[in-house]
Amino acid sequence: SLIKKSSIDILTVMNLKFLLIYFLVLNVSFQVFAVCPTDNPVNMNNLTIKERSMQLAYNRLVSWVRNRSRGFSNNTSLIFGPSIDGTYFFRLGEHGDDGRYANGGLDVSIGESIQRLKEELLATGLFPKYQTEESMLASFANNAGRALERPEIKRCAKHFPGGDETLEFTEKEKIHFGNPKTIENYLQPFKLILDGSYPPDCIMMGHATYSRIPFDAEELQDMGPLFGKIPFEKLPASLNPGLTKYLREELGFKGFIYPDWYDMGAIEQFLDEFIAERGAGLSKTLVLIYLSTYANIDKFVVTYTHAKLKSEIDNLPDSIQKHWRQKLLSQMPRYLKWSDSLGLMNIVNELPLEDLVYIKATGSVETQGQLTPAFLYSLGVEAAEKLYKPNGLDPWNRTGVLVLLLRQFFVEEMSKLTNNQLSATVLPPVGIDDEQRWFDQLNGHIGYEALSQPDYWETEEMKKVFCRIGLGVK
Template sequence: MKGNGIKALIFMSFVLVFVLLIGGMWYFMHEDQTTTPTTESSQVVSTSSSETTTTSSESKPKTIDDRIQAMTVEEKVGQLFFARVPDVQQIEDIKEYDLGGYVLFGRDVQGLTERQLKDKILSYQQASKIPMLIGSDEEGGLVSRLSTNPQLVTEPFASPQTLYAQGGIPAIVSDTKQKADTLRSYGINAGLFPVADVATDPQAFIYDRTLGQDAQLTADYVAAVTKALKEEKVGSTLKHFPGYGDNRDSHVEIVTDTRSLEELRQVDFVPFAKGIEAGADSILVSHNIVSSIDPTEPASISPVVHKILREELHFNGVIMTDDMDMAGLADFISQDEAGLKALQAGNDLVMSSSYDVQIPVVIAAVENGDYPESQLDASVKRVLQWKQDLGLLAN
């Protein structure tokens, strides 16, 4: 009996260990099933909270409207200035004024290697809270900033007239795509072309920069270039509305255009209308005084001219001024007043070297109601939409 008792005790011990083992396994399996979702849920909440904090601290809203709502008046006003690159404090001014973009001129690319230009433009983008428009007049022929430096382009960009003579519109389209690829490689996202002016007089100031053909052929050219630039994700700019025609040079004097509005509609407006239909991103307004539209003020600061663009030609993109330093405007109005006047007239971008004195005036006008914040927001939205279309902003 004693031996049998010991055997029974050993057997019961094994049974007890087995039960405890099974119970432990069941407990841990149950614990995994009940606690793991809670842990994962906590992780999801934690991650979501972290993302919300990051979004808030870095001011990266999901939509353009959200971006605008999160911006200060100073930040919004800065976005409306497409500034000529200053001689000094280039990085400091981007940060201080929240500039919407920089326009490169010949002096900004002289003597630079490909790597140096890329690094220079990259430094601008890294300094900016919102990616900048980087513009460069690359019409080809007489007006091409990169062509002044053989280290940047092996062959100068040809003029529209030269390309048209060589192979018509297809040759221009091919050149546009190659040019766009070059611009993109440097970080230039706005080439500030095509020239949509109709000029048939070889003696006219603007003639050599145009296609040199009639309104319909010029319209076909403008539409083709606009579409090619859109495909290549480089911004298009139709210029110089309402159209230079065969007039004089507003770079050096105040120019008055005496043509009738009907003539402008039948000729000069035609390429702009075709370019708008093709999806033009922006239109640049000249400083010419067009007497049949507004006999008192240059087109760039005339509300009537801008009303035609919006209401008659149905353009919804970015409207910008020509260079505010040109005599056609600078001899008409002080630089201090010019920036505000241009925005009040309906421009979305001011191309200026005097942004440091113009921006404070615009901010003050917003604060005292002379420049409605609703109008400011509408212009900022157009500028940010252009940047998004160019792939500069995340959707």
């Protein structure tokens, strides 16, 4: 079998009813956005008033994010963000942050509730529409502020290879991006941030499917001897080896690759259909772990019953078990390096056996008489809380708030440079529960009327300003 007894009585540790594993591991029409001219960054010695104002606004937004980042717990080792693809864009205050889960699973109404929130915010006339260039600049400021203030905390940019705010409305549905030009535009912010001064330490994949053309990927992807070849365009991003290969080989990314949460509707639907077609008799858990291995995903979360999974693995043909085992072994060094960099290996060594649950349990395989780490590594509940409680509650991934702040700072800097000082300024929010106050004051302040003028912010001229400032950020 894949799991053997090691110096720790791993089977005793693993005989838990449920275990969370962190494994080593539409064709619809969308607007094609302008692509930032990568050969035309801003010339800092020859700025227009708008460019200078936006540069100052960007710097202020970085400072604001730095101030917010001081509140992260010293136990925080990883942050899931910044969001590069527009998800979490339509959020304000405490609205839209509850009700994600119902009855222990993904709330099937999440799409409708978020869509309603979007409509309500846009109806105010002040909340910005999503546009890639502006969102990109706000995300870059978000990333830089975190990196400058808390460089010891790892940052996980999401959700590769990109999309727009419609992704957030369709967590329960399949999404397919089939327009190569649109996908190339979605990719650009990821390329720029990976090439910048503060590249993220890891990338979180998305749950949509994509055309293979922008990635120059093989039409059929090898998913190991158990399942063979699967079409690239049927695989969700979080289970697609063609996309992880593109990240590694074309973009040169050497960090860690996370999947999106596997309870997303798009991934759940894919698995249900795939098992019905090609995995009859196998559990969803085994199929998910197996596909994640061959997608070269570094770490994931899944709930399973140990005894049942072990029995399933033991019943696989020896040749499939051997191939799978070797694949896992090849991925182990990167996983161990990452876990050590997060301080997780020290935590696990200090925990009693009864606490060794819920994250990648330690196991070994026997290779030529030697025990070799192979399948599962475990951390305790304490470690899980240290890693996930502070990391999952990061409101500053909500790019719409950052975009509106960027606009506010821009208007204020423009007023200074043009000697048209505002009679008073609205104080930026100091927390998520202060955002509604901030928004209402902006909405009622005559000096900020420009914030709600789409014919100003959505012009080609302003898109070029967003691009040029963003391209000049290194």
